[in-house]
Amino acid sequence: MTNKPVNQALAAEFGLNAEEYARVLDIMGRAPTLTELGIFSVMWSEHCSYKSSRVWLRTLPTRAPWVIHGPGENAGVVAIGEGLAAIFKMESHNHPSFIEPYQGAATGVGGILRDVFTMGARPVANLNALRFGDPKNPVTRRIVDGVVRGIGGYGNCVGVPTVGGEINFHPAYDGNPLVNAMTVGIAPADRIFLSAAAGIGNPVVYVGSKTGRDGIHGATMASAEFGADAESKRPTVQVGDPFVEKLLIEACLELMATDAIVAIQDMGAAGLTSSSVEMAGKGGVGIELDLDQVPQRETGMSAYEMMLSESQERMLIVLRPGAEGTARAIFEKWELDFAVIGHLTDTGRIVVRHQGSVEAEIPLAPLADQAPLYHRPTAPSPAPGPLGAIPAARLGEDLVKLIGCPDLASRAWVWDQYDSTVGGQTVKRPGAADAAIVKVDGHRLALALTTDCTPRYVAADPEAGAAQAVAEAWRNITATGARPLAITDNMNFGNPEKPLVMGQFAAAVAGIARACTALDFPVVSGNVSLYNETAGSPILPTPAIGGLGVLEDAARAVGLAAAPGQDLVLVGADPSHLGQSLWLREGAGQEAGAPPPVDLAAERRHGDFVRARIASGEVRACHDVSDGGLLVAVAEMLMAGNTGAVLAGPTDGGFWFGEDQARYVVAVADGAALVAAATGAGVPTRLVGRTGGEGLTLPDGATISLATLRSAHERFFPALMET
Amino acid sequence: MKAGIVVFPGINRERDIAIALERASGRKPRMIWHRETDLQSLDLIVIPGGFSYGDYLRCGAMAAQSPVMESIRAHAARGGHVLGVCNGFQILAEAQLLPGALLRNASLRFLSMDCHLRVERTDTDFTAHYQRGQVIRAPLAHGDGNYFADDATLDRLEGEGLVAFRYVEPDGAATAKANRNGSARNIAGILSPNRRIMGLMPHPEDLVDPLMGGTDGAPLFEGISAALGSDRPAA
Numbered sequence: 001m002t003n004k005p006v007n008q009a010l011a012a013e014f015g016l017n018a019e020e021y022a023r024v025l026d027i028m029g030r031a032p033t034l035t036e037l038g039i040f041s042v043m044w045s046e047h048c049s050y051k052s053s054r055v056w057l058r059t060l061p062t063r064a065p066w067v068i069h070g071p072g073e074n075a076g077v078v079a080i081g082e083g084l085a086a087i088f089k090m091e092s093h094n095h096p097s098f099i100e101p102y103q104g105a106a107t108g109v110g111g112i113l114r115d116v117f118t119m120g121a122r123p124v125a126n127l128n129a130l131r132f133g134d135p136k137n138p139v140t141r142r143i144v145d146g147v148v149r150g151i152g153g154y155g156n157c158v159g160v161p162t163v164g165g166e167i168n169f170h171p172a173y174d175g176n177p178l179v180n181a182m183t184v185g186i187a188p189a190d191r192i193f194l195s196a197a198a199g200i201g202n203p204v205v206y207v208g209s210k211t212g213r214d215g216i217h218g219a220t221m222a223s224a225e226f227g228a229d230a231e232s233k234r235p236t237v238q239v240g241d242p243f244v245e246k247l248l249i250e251a252c253l254e255l256m257a258t259d260a261i262v263a264i265q266d267m268g269a270a271g272l273t274s275s276s277v278e279m280a281g282k283g284g285v286g287i288e289l290d291l292d293q294v295p296q297r298e299t300g301m302s303a304y305e306m307m308l309s310e311s312q313e314r315m316l317i318v319l320r321p322g323a324e325g326t327a328r329a330i331f332e333k334w335e336l337d338f339a340v341i342g343h344l345t346d347t348g349r350i351v352v353r354h355q356g357s358v359e360a361e362i363p364l365a366p367l368a369d370q371a372p373l374y375h376r377p378t379a380p381s382p383a384p385g386p387l388g389a390i391p392a393a394r395l396g397e398d399l400v401k402l403i404g405c406p407d408l409a410s411r412a413w414v415w416d417q418y419d420s421t422v423g424g425q426t427v428k429r430p431g432a433a434d435a436a437i438v439k440v441d442g443h444r445l446a447l448a449l450t451t452d453c454t455p456r457y458v459a460a461d462p463e464a465g466a467a468q469a470v471a472e473a474w475r476n477i478t479a480t481g482a483r484p485l486a487i488t489d490n491m492n493f494g495n496p497e498k499p500l501v502m503g504q505f506a507a508a509v510a511g512i513a514r515a516c517t518a519l520d521f522p523v524v525s526g527n528v529s530l531y532n533e534t535a536g537s538p539i540l541p542t543p544a545i546g547g548l549g550v551l552e553d554a555a556r557a558v559g560l561a562a563a564p565g566q567d568l569v570l571v572g573a574d575p576s577h578l579g580q581s582l583w584l585r586e587g588a589g590q591e592a593g594a595p596p597p598v599d600l601a602a603e604r605r606h607g608d609f610v611r612a613r614i615a616s617g618e619v620r621a622c623h624d625v626s627d628g629g630l631l632v633a634v635a636e637m638l639m640a641g642n643t644g645a646v647l648a649g650p651t652d653g654g655f656w657f658g659e660d661q662a663r664y665v666v667a668v669a670d671g672a673a674l675v676a677a678a679t680g681a682g683v684p685t686r687l688v689g690r691t692g693g694e695g696l697t698l699p700d701g702a703t704i705s706l707a708t709l710r711s712a713h714e715r716f717f718p719a720l721m722e723t
Numbered sequence: 724m725k726a727g728i729v730v731f732p733g734i735n736r737e738r739d740i741a742i743a744l745e746r747a748s749g750r751k752p753r754m755i756w757h758r759e760t761d762l763q764s765l766d767l768i769v770i771p772g773g774f775s776y777g778d779y780l781r782c783g784a785m786a787a788q789s790p791v792m793e794s795i796r797a798h799a800a801r802g803g804h805v806l807g808v809c810n811g812f813q814i815l816a817e818a819q820l821l822p823g824a825l826l827r828n829a830s831l832r833f834l835s836m837d838c839h840l841r842v843e844r845t846d847t848d849f850t851a852h853y854q855r856g857q858v859i860r861a862p863l864a865h866g867d868g869n870y871f872a873d874d875a876t877l878d879r880l881e882g883e884g885l886v887a888f889r890y891v892e893p894d895g896a897a898t899a900k901a902n903r904n905g906s907a908r909n910i911a912g913i914l915s916p917n918r919r920i921m922g923l924m925p926h927p928e929d930l931v932d933p934l935m936g937g938t939d940g941a942p943l944f945e946g947i948s949a950a951l952g953s954d955r956p957a958a
Contacts, residue, residue, distance in 0.1 A: 152833050156864070157774040159735020243733050243777025335732065417833045419864040421929040422772075424739035429936075439934060441738070554934055 006037050014041035014217070020372055027366045035304045035352060035360040042217070042270035042308060043277055044371050046530050051372040052496035053528040056509040060523045061516045066485055067524055068189060074115040074265060075183075076524025077192055078486045080550045082443055085189040087121040090129070090182035090451070090490040090546040092529035096237040097179040101146025106154040106240040107312055108181040113158060114266035117249050118315060120193040120256050121185025124423060125438045126155045128165040128181050129451040129490065129544040133174030135406050135720050140169070143177050145721060150240075151181070152417040157242035158249065161426055162418035163436035166451050169406040172459075175534025180490040180527075182546040184449055186440055193256060195265040197283035197318045197344055202262055204276070204287060204342040205324070207331050208248050208314035211272070212297035214238050215310025225495055225533040244313040244336070251334040252315065260323035267314040273307045275316040276342075277350055281364045286347035291354040295337040303352055303359035318344065378506050379499035384460040387579060387593040393653035395631065396702040398587055400712045402628050402657070403635055405586045409716030431640070433559040434479035434624055435549065446554035448482030450547045454627065455540035457595035460580050462504040466511030466543045467598040471661055473547030474519050475624040478607040479664060480557050481614035482549035487516065489526040489545055494538025496530045504541040505530075511598075512543060518600035521547070558614050560623040561641035564692040567671025568634060568645060572606050572663035573684040575630055576654040582628050583657035596659050603662040609683045610664050618668055625663035631656035633665045634689065635696065639710055641667075644693035649686065651700045667691065724951035726752040726767040729795070731786045734773035734810065736926065743928035744769070747944035755791065762794045766951040767804045770795075770811030772864070772926060782825060782867045783813030792818050804848060804951065805920040809865055812912070812922030821913055821922045822880070823872030825865075829905025833866040838903065838925055840888040840911050841895050847918040848950035850887060852942035858895050859939035861925035863903070868924040870906035870913075877907055887921055888912035 004010050011021040014037060024032055024040045032040065042048055050057065062070035068085055069077040075089035093108025113123050128151060133140045155162045160183070197204075215238035255261060263283065267275045272294070280287035291306050301309075319327055324340060331338035345351070350367075352360040402408055415430040427446055428437035435448040452472040458465030470487060477484040489512060494501040516522055532539045551557055562568065578584055579593025613619045621641065625633045631647075638645055649655060668674045671687045678685040695703040726744050728737050737754065744752045752769070755762065762768060776785035786792070792814075799805055799820055807815035815821045828834055837860050842853040853859065872880070880886055888911040890902045897909040904924070912923025927940025 149832075152835075156833055156835075156866075157733070157735075157777065159773055241777070243774060243779065246733055246735065246774070412836075416836050419833070419835045421835070421862045421864060421926065421935075422736055422739065424736075424742050424929050424932075424935065427934050427936075441742075 006031055006034055011037060011041065015045055016041050020044060023370055027363065027370060033360060035307055036362055038304050038308045039273050039360060039362060042273055043367060048270050048274055049371045050528055052374050052376050052530060053505065054373055055375055056506050059509060060513050062522050062524060064520060064522045067522055068192065070524045071526060073194060074118050076486060076488055077119065078524060079189050080445060082445060083189055084440060085187050085192060086184060086447060086548055087116050087119050087187055088182065088184040088488055088546065088548055089115050089525040090180050090488045090544065091115065091527040092490055092492055093179045093181065094176065094492060094529050094532055097147055098177055100237045101143045102150040103237050103239050105147040105150030105179045107238045108179050109151055109154040110240045110242065110245050110312055111268050112181045112183045113160065113245060114268065116183040116185040117252055118193065118264050118266045119187065120191050121187040122253060123160045123183050123185045124425065125184045125436065125449055126160050126162045126181065127449055127451050127546065129453065130165065130167045131173045131178040131455065131542060132169050133177065134171040135169050137174050141720060147179055148414050148417055154240055154242045156419040158246045159422050161420045161422050163420050163426055163438055164430055164449055164451065167411060167414065168455060170455065170540055172540045175537065176532045176539050178492050178539065178542055180544045182451060182488065184447060184548065193261060193264050195263050195279050195282055197263045197279040197285050199262055200285060200344055200346045202321055202344045203319050203324055203340045204344065205317045205319055205327060206294060206314065206339045206341045207317060208336055209241060209244050209311055210295040210297035210337055211306055211309050212311045213301065213305055213309060216305060216308045225531045238310045238312050240312050247334045247336055248313055248315065251331050251336055254330050255327055258326055260319050260327050262318040262320055264315060264317045267316055269310065271308065271310045277364060277367060279316060279318065280350060281368045286345035286349045287342060288345050288351040289342035291352060293339045293341040295339055303354040307352060376496050376502045377499045378503035380503050381462055381500065384594060385592045388590050390578060390653060391588050393651065393656065395651065395656055395698045395700050396704050398583060399631050399635060400704065400708065402582060402586055402632055403709065404712040404715055405582065406716055407582060408628050408632060410714045412714065413717035413721060427554050427557055428559050433557065434476040435482065437480055437554065437557045439554040444553045446551040446557060448477045448480045448549035448551060450476040451544055452476060452547065453542055453544040455542045456580050456591060458508060458543060459540045460595045462507035462541055463511040464595050464598055466508035467515040468595060468661060469543055469545045470512055470515035470519065470521060471598050471600065471603050472626055473545045474521055475607060477547050477549035478611050479622040479624045481611060482551040484519065484521050484547060484549040486522050486524045487545050487547050489523055489543055491526065491528045492532055492539060492542040492544065493530050494533045501538055508541060508543045515598065515600060519604060556615060558619055558622050560621055560637050562621045562637040562643060562667040562691045563641050564643040566620055566667040566669060566691045567687060568689040568691060569666050569668060569671045569674050570630060570663065570686045570688050571610055571666060571678065571683060574655055574686065575625065575658035575660040575663060577658045577660045578654055581657055581659045583653055596661050598661050606662045606664065606683055609678060609681050610666065613674065618674065619666045621667035623665050625665060626659065629657040629659050630665065635709055637665060637667065638696060638706065639713060643691045644695045644706055645689045645691040646697040647689035647699055649688050649699050724748050724750065724766050724948050725764055726769060727755045727762060727765045728752050728769045728771055729755045729757060729791055731757045731775035731789060733775045733777050734771055736772035736928065739928045740769050740771045743931045743940065743944045746931055747941065748948035757789045757791045760790055760794045762798050767806065767947060768795055768798055770807040770814050772809030772811060775810055775814065783810060783817040786814045787817035799920055802917065802919060804947065806849065807922040808926060808928065809924055812924055813867065815920065815922045820920055821915060822876050823870055825867050826869040826871050827867050828869050834903055835864045837861065838863045839891050839893050839901060840925060841891040843886045843889060844884055847914060849921045849943055849947050851950060852946035856895065858891060858893060860930060860937055861927045861940055862929045863925050865924055868904040870910045872907060880913055883916060885914045885916065886910055887914050888923055
C-alpha cells in the first residue's frame with residue numbers, strides 16, 4: 001500500500017471520485033502525500049462527511065426548551081429535571097456486522113457508549129434496533145447468533161444494562177443486516193463536555209488502548225456497497241475490548257470530576273484523523289501531532305496506518321496547561337495508556353510528524369468547508385400495489401399464527417442473553433412495558449426508552465412510514481406514563497446515487513420532520529448509514545427512531561401486563577386499515593396497500609389522554625396497538641399478566657388485525673368510567689373485554705388457552721437458533 | 724456494621740451492592756480499591772459481580788492473585804465475614820476460600836433472567852432473615868455459573884450443610900429445568916465451614932426495592948447487617 005504512487009487511481013481506490021480528487025489537489029496546491037490522501041478520503045467519505053444526506057438533515061426540527069445540545073455534538077443532550085441531563089444517540093454498525101457479526105455488533109455498542117460518556121455522562125442504558133434477513137436463509141442464523149452474542153458480550157462486560165430494542169426479519173436484509181445501537185447516559189446538566197478544542201499551546205492527550213492496524217479504512221468500507229467480495233473486507237473490521245472500555249469509562253468520569261479537560265472526543269470512525277480534525281476544526285485552531293508518541297500495539301506502523309486505524313477504546317483530550325500530571329495519575333491508576341501526542345497551534349492546519357518528517361500538513365478550514373456536498377437526484381417511490389381480496393378472519397387461528405411469526409414472536413431468547421438489571425435501576429425490563437424504564441440513581445426520576453421503525457411501511461410510503469416510526473416511539477413512551485422529550489434517528493438506506501433510494505431518504509426526513517414538529521419531539525442526534533446494498537439490491541428503507549421520555553416518579557410507570565378482573569378498553573376509533581398489515585402478509589402472502597395513515601393531531605390527543613389517565617392512577621396496564629393490530633396487543637397483555645379474557649366486538653379482520661395508528665389498549669378497574677372520561681375529552685373509546693380465567697374467549701365464540709398462545713409465541717427463536 | 728466493597732478493574736455491580744447494603748444498614752459501605760491492603764476495620768467484605776480483568780483468563784483467576792486477596796484471606800482467617808456474588812463467587816473459588824469452580828453455563832450462552840432459589844439453611848448470618856425452605860426470586864446474569872466440584876466435595880458440602888441456596892422451580896422443586904446453568908446438584912450458593920464466607924451466583928442485590936420488581940433479596944442484606952450490628956468491633 002505504502003509503495004503505490006499517490007494519484008487519481010489510488011484516490012479512487014480510497015473512495016474519492018475524480019472531481020473530489022481534483023478538489024484535494026486544488027486545496028493542497030500539490031499532490032498529497034499518502035497520509036494526506038488517507039485523511040481527505042476518510043473525512044470526505046459518506047460515513048464521516050454526510051455528503052449525500054446533509055442537505056436533507058438540515059430540515060429536521062432540533063429545538064425545544066428542554067434541548068441543551070442538538071445534532072453536531074457527539075450525542076444529543078436534553079434536560080430531564082432536577083439539574084440533570086440525559087445524553088443519547090443511536091448509531092449503526094451495519095457493514096462490519098455483516099462481515100464479522102460478533103465483532104461488528106460488539107464494537108457498535110462500544111462506539112456508541114464512547115459517544116455518550118465522552119460528553120460527561122455515565123451510561124445507564126443500552127438499546128438496539130436489529131434487522132436480519134429471511135429466517136429461512138441459512139446465513140441468517142449465523143448472523144443472529146453473532147450479533148446477539150456480540151451485543152451481550154460487550155454490554156454485559158461494561159456493566160451497562162441492555163434494556164430494550166426491536167428485531168425484524170425480511171429477505172431485503174439477507175445480504176445486509178442492520179445493527180443500530182443506542183446508549184443513554186446521565187450527567188449533571190451544567191457539566192457537559194464538548195469537543196471544540198481551545199487554547200493555543202494546550203496539550204493534546206491520547207488515552208485508552210494502543211493503536212494497531214485494525215479497522216484501517218473502515219469508514220471507507222462503510223461508504224460503499226458490498227459485492228461478492230464482502231468476506232475479503234474482514235480486515236477492515238475492528239476488534240472490541242469491553243474490559244478496556246469499562247476502565248476508560250471510569251477513568252474519564254474520574255477526570256471529568258476535575259477541571260482538567262478543555263475538550264474531549266472519542267476516536268470513532270476514522271480514528272485519530274476524525275477526532276483531531278474535528279476537534280481542532282470546531283475550535284478554529286490548528287493542531288500538531290507527533291505520531292512517535294502514540295502508544296502502538298505493533299511495530300513499524302506508518303503515519304498513514306496510525307492516522308487511519310480504527311482501533312477501539314481510544315479517546316483524544318485537550319487538557320488545560322499543567323493538568324497533565326493529574327490526568328496521567330488517573331489513567332495510570334486505571335492501567336490505561338496515556339500520552340501527550342501533540343498540542344494546539346494558531347496555524348489553522350493539522351500537521352502530522354512521524355520519525356522526523358512531516359507526513360501531513362493540511363489546512364483545516366477547506367478540509368471542512370470544501371467537503372463535498374451533494375444534492376443528489378431523487379425519484380418518488382412508486383405507489384404500493386392495491387390490496388387483493390381480503391380473506392375472512394378466523395380470529396383464533398390467525399392470532400396463533402401471527403404471534404408466532406418472526407416479527408411478533410417472543411424475543412425472550414434474545415433478551416435472556418443481555419444483562420438488563422446491572423446498575424440496580426431497571427424498573428421495567430425488556431418486554432415488561434412498551435418502553436424500558438430506568439430509574440435515575442438517587443432520584444425519583446426515570447427515563448422511558450424505546451427504539452422503533454416499521455420498515456415495510458417506509459418501503460410502501462417513505463414519508464408516512466417515517467412519520468409512523470416517530471409516532472410509534474412517542475406512543476410507546478406515552479404508554480408507560482412518561483412524557484416524550486426527544487429522539488435520535490438512525491437512517492439506514494441503500495445507495496444514495498440511485499434516485500429512488502435518495503427519494504426514499506428525502507421523503508423519510510420529511511416524514512420525521514412532520515411528526516417531530518407535531519409532537520414536540522425534536523431530533524437531537526443521529527447517524528446516517530447509506531450504501532446498505534449487496535449486489536445491487538437495497539435494504540428496506542429503515543429510519544430507526546430511538547425515543548427518550550421522562551417520568552417524574554418512577555413508581556408511576558405502568559407496564560403492559562394486565563391482571564385478572566380488569567376491563568380492557570381500546571383508546572382510538574375502531575381499527576380497519578389492513579394495508580401493509582402483518583395479518584395480510586402472514587395469512588395471505590400480501591405485502592400490499594398503503595401503510596396506515598398517521599394523523600398526528602389524533603396521535604397527540606389520544607396520547608395525552610392516556611398519559612393523564614396513567615398519572616391519575618386509573619390505568620393499571622397499557623399497550624399501544626402496532627404490528628399485528630388490536631388482537632395481538634391484547635394477547636401480549638394477557639400473556640405478560642398470565643390471565644385470560646373474554647373479548648367482545650365485531651368479528652372482522654379489519655377490526656382485530658388492522659394496524660391503524662394512535663391506538664392503545666388500557667386495562668382499568670372501571671371501563672365505563674374511562675369511556676365516559678374519554679367521551680368528555682373527545683377521544684373515541686370502546687370497551688373490548690374483561691380479563692380473567694385461563695383462556696382467551698374471542699367474539700366469535702372460540703376460546704384459546706393461554707398455554708396455546710404462549711407456546712405459539714415462544715417457539716420461533718429457540719426453533720431457529722437451538723435446533 | 725462496617726462493610727467494604729472490593730473494586731477490581733472490570734467489576735461492575737459494586738454500586739448495586741452498595742445500594743442494597745445502605746438500604747439495609749443505613750450506612751454507606753466503603754469502596755476498597757484492589758491495591759489497598761488494610762481491611763482491619765471492616766466487619767464484612769463484599770466482592771461484587773462484574774468482569775474483573777475482563778474475565779479474559781478464567782473468570783476470577785486474575786483477581787484471585789491481587790494484593791487485596793491476601794488481606795481478605797487474613798480477614799477470613801480472623802473469622803471475618805466475606806460475601807462473593809457472581810464474579811465475586813468465582814474469585815472466592817479461584818482463591819480457594821470456597822471449594823469448587825464455576826464453569827461455562829451448560830447452554831454455552833450468557834443467562835440473564837430471574838431464577839428461583841430455595842434457602843437451604845437459616846442458621847447463618849447471611850440467611851437468618853429467611854425461612855428455611857423459603858423460595859425467593861433473584862436475577863441471574865452470568866456466562867460462567869455452572870457450579871462444579873468432585874463428588875467427595877459435593878458430598879462433604881451436603882453433609883456439613885454448607886449449601887446455602889439451590890436453583891428450584893417456584894414451588895421449591897429442584898428440577899433440571901430450574902437449574903439453567905447446569906450446576907452440580909442445583910447449587911447456587913455455598914458457605915465456608917464456619918458459615919462466615921458465602922458465595923452465590925444470582926444477584927439478590929438487584930431485587931431489594933419494590934420499584935425494581937421485588938424485595939426478595941433484601942432479607943440477605945438485612946440479616947447480615949443485623950448480625951454484625953451497628954457498632955460491633957471486628958471479630
